[in-house]
Amino acid sequence: MRLKVLGCSGGIGGPEARTTAFLADDDMLIDCGTGVGDLALEELAAIDHIFVTHSHMDHIAAIPLIVDAVGEMRGAPITVYAIPEVLRILRAHVFNWLIWPDFTAIPDRRRPFLRMQPIKVGEEIRLGDRSITPLPALHSVPAVAYCLDGGTGQLVYSGDTTYSPELVTAINACRDLRHLIIESAFPDEQHGLALASRHLSPTMVAAFLDEIAGNPQVHISHIKPGQGERVMAQIAAAGARLHASALRQGQVIEF
Numbered sequence: 001m002r003l004k005v006l007g008c009s010g011g012i013g014g015p016e017a018r019t020t021a022f023l024a025d026d027d028m029l030i031d032c033g034t035g036v037g038d039l040a041l042e043e044l045a046a047i048d049h050i051f052v053t054h055s056h057m058d059h060i061a062a063i064p065l066i067v068d069a070v071g072e073m074r075g076a077p078i079t080v081y082a083i084p085e086v087l088r089i090l091r092a093h094v095f096n097w098l099i100w101p102d103f104t105a106i107p108d109r110r111r112p113f114l115r116m117q118p119i120k121v122g123e124e125i126r127l128g129d130r131s132i133t134p135l136p137a138l139h140s141v142p143a144v145a146y147c148l149d150g151g152t153g154q155l156v157y158s159g160d161t162t163y164s165p166e167l168v169t170a171i172n173a174c175r176d177l178r179h180l181i182i183e184s185a186f187p188d189e190q191h192g193l194a195l196a197s198r199h200l201s202p203t204m205v206a207a208f209l210d211e212i213a214g215n216p217q218v219h220i221s222h223i224k225p226g227q228g229e230r231v232m233a234q235i236a237a238a239g240a241r242l243h244a245s246a247l248r249q250g251q252v253i254e255f
């Protein structure tokens with residue numbers, strides 16, 4: 001499987017700070033933040049599947065826009081996969097005819113431009129020889145992490161989460177983990193805000209990593225704009241067993 005980072009910043013602030021979106025192969029998005037806006041129209045039209053971790057704006061901002069941009073060009077709906085709570089929020093607060101038209105009823109309910117597919121934590125979704133499994137995460141709104149499996153290795157993406165023993169257990173149950181993308185939104189000086197907003201800070205990331213078995217490559221994502229050097233220095237200073245590098249927009253991970 002091939003994962004391209006379209007955006008991995010915790011906020012906006014110039015062309016290097018797009019919010020979270022990963023392009024998996026050519027047809028799948030994992031989260032749908034502002035990074036999706038850099039894809040060409042033909043690349044957008046090739047997206048069949050969008051897996052959403054949670055409903056926050058920085059992870060869903062481009063869903064309404066992509067459906068409107070390519071709906072007419074495609075012969076089949078785009079499917080948005082998320083846990084039922086997240087789908088409910090998207091229906092009630094985004095695709096409600098006020099913020100955006102309800103594209104699950106356009107052009108008509110039988111052949112819509114957009115489908116919503118509920119998923120369950122721990123239940124694998126198979127797409128050809130690839131699979132994606134939602135894992136438990138702990139954020140200020142209902143949220144999941146994802147394990148992606150291309151048949152020759154696995155990658156876990158934490159989404160937005162604070163420390164969660166259930167997520168540690170789920171990650172350690174992955175049988176062939178090669179890469180772990182984990183967030184660290186705030187530096188340790190903002191530990192209180194990290195706790196209030198259910199994110200991780202460097203000290204928490206280090207504690208989290210010390211509970212991870214095996215030797216996955218660790219990539220840090222979702223750092224708030226302007227905090228990159230500080231967060232990465234603090235993670236290095238915390239001295240976890242696993243080395244971590246900052247995930248970069250444009251980076252490609254093959255596994």
Ligand SMILES: Nc1ncnc2c1ncn2[C@@H]1O[C@@H]2COP(=O)(O)O[C@H]2[C@H]1O
Pocket residue numbers: 010056058140160185193196197198
């Ligand atoms: N008390 C708070 N609770 C949650 N989010 C907050 C709070 N104060 C500020 N925020 C910001 O609101 C943002 C919403 O998206 P994030 O969870 O990525 O990051 C959050 C913080 O940057």
